[in-house]
Amino acid sequence: MKRFFLSVAVAFICLSTFESMAQNKNKVIAHRGAWKNTGVTENSIGALEHAIKLGCYGSEFDVHMSADSVIYVHHDHAIKGTHIEKTSSAELSQIKLADGESLPTLEAYLKAGSKQKKTRLILEIKTSSISKERSLALATKCVEMVKKLKVEKITDYIAFDFDVCKKVKELAPKAHVEYLNGDKTPAEIATAGLDGIDYHFTVYKKHESYIKDTQKEKMKTNVWTVNDEATMKYFLENGVDFITTNEPELLLSINK
Structure with missing residues (x-):
């Protein structure tokens, strides 16, 4: 009987390790979702x-806050001139996207994402075009919404x-919070208590040590x-943790 339970325990550990390795091998973050090749x-x-x-x-997405503090998912500050x-x-609720879908609220987007647990929701808080105060207010409301909908375990910022x-x-x-602008060193990010850097590829090529320096600080790239x-x-060979792309299908095909 003891051997049986030992065998089961070993099998469980192996399975957990395999699943963890499989997940870690997948470095693909779809930029604004998978849209380019899907219509x-x-x-x-x-x-x-x-x-x-x-x-x-993961699936990355961007958010802005309306005049009456409702959060919407969109990249640019304006949509259709609004x-x-x-x-x-x-x-804003009357606006339709090119594919006929309504301009999504953060609440609707997170609810859709909450139906699964494998793909992380990478929430980009866009900088306000009006004031620093609005940027910080947006950050606060995003955290509140994530907590309200109980999606903390699958949401990164x-x-x-x-x-x-x-x-x-x-x-x-x-x-898990990462900085995007590219003007902070890995040491500065670590000192601030953040979890990693999410920089444009030109920044990494200019500062070739950033990937290893960040990982030495036990942070993600x-x-x-x-x-x-x-x-x-190039970035797969240099050990970057994740790659954000408009071509997730291509990256998945070479990151096997």
């Missing part, structure tokens, strides 16, 4: 669902504003936005 609009719930179906490690931060949610990153970490100490095979292979 859906970037940053849509449909793009998120395609990223999940592909089995991407400035999100200066417009009410009543007006990224931002170009260093103060926003630190605000998120203050509000959610266990959250992500690179954006890498869309060609040669650059993908």
Whole structure:
């Protein structure tokens, strides 16, 4: 009987290790979801669902806050000539994306993502075009929404504003937070208590030690936005933890 339980325990450990290795091997983060080759609009719930179906490690998306403090998923400050931060949610709710989907709220997006556990939700808090105060308010509301919907375990945060990153970490100490702007060294990121860097590929090529320096600090490295095979292979060979791309299908095919 003891041998039986020992065998089961060993099998469980092996299976857990295998699953962990398989997940860690998948370095693919779909930039604004999987949209380019699927016929859906970037940053849509449909793009998120395609990223999940592909089995991407993560799906990145961007958020802004309306004039009445409702959070919407979109990259640019404006959509169809409508400035999100200066417009009410009543007006924004009437806007349709190119594929016919409504402009998604953060709440709707997170609810869609919460139906699974394998693909992480990489939430980019966009810098306000109006004020620093609004950027920080947006950060606070994002953390509140993530907690409300109980998706903390599958949500990571990224931002170009260093103060926003630190605000998120203050509000959610266990959250994984990475900085985007590329002007901080790995040592500065570690001192700030963040979890990694998410820099443009040109930054890493200019500072070739950044990947190893960041990992020595026990932090993660992500690179954006890498869309060609040669650059993908360069970063895979140099040991970057994750690659954000508009071509998740291509990266998945070479990252086997």
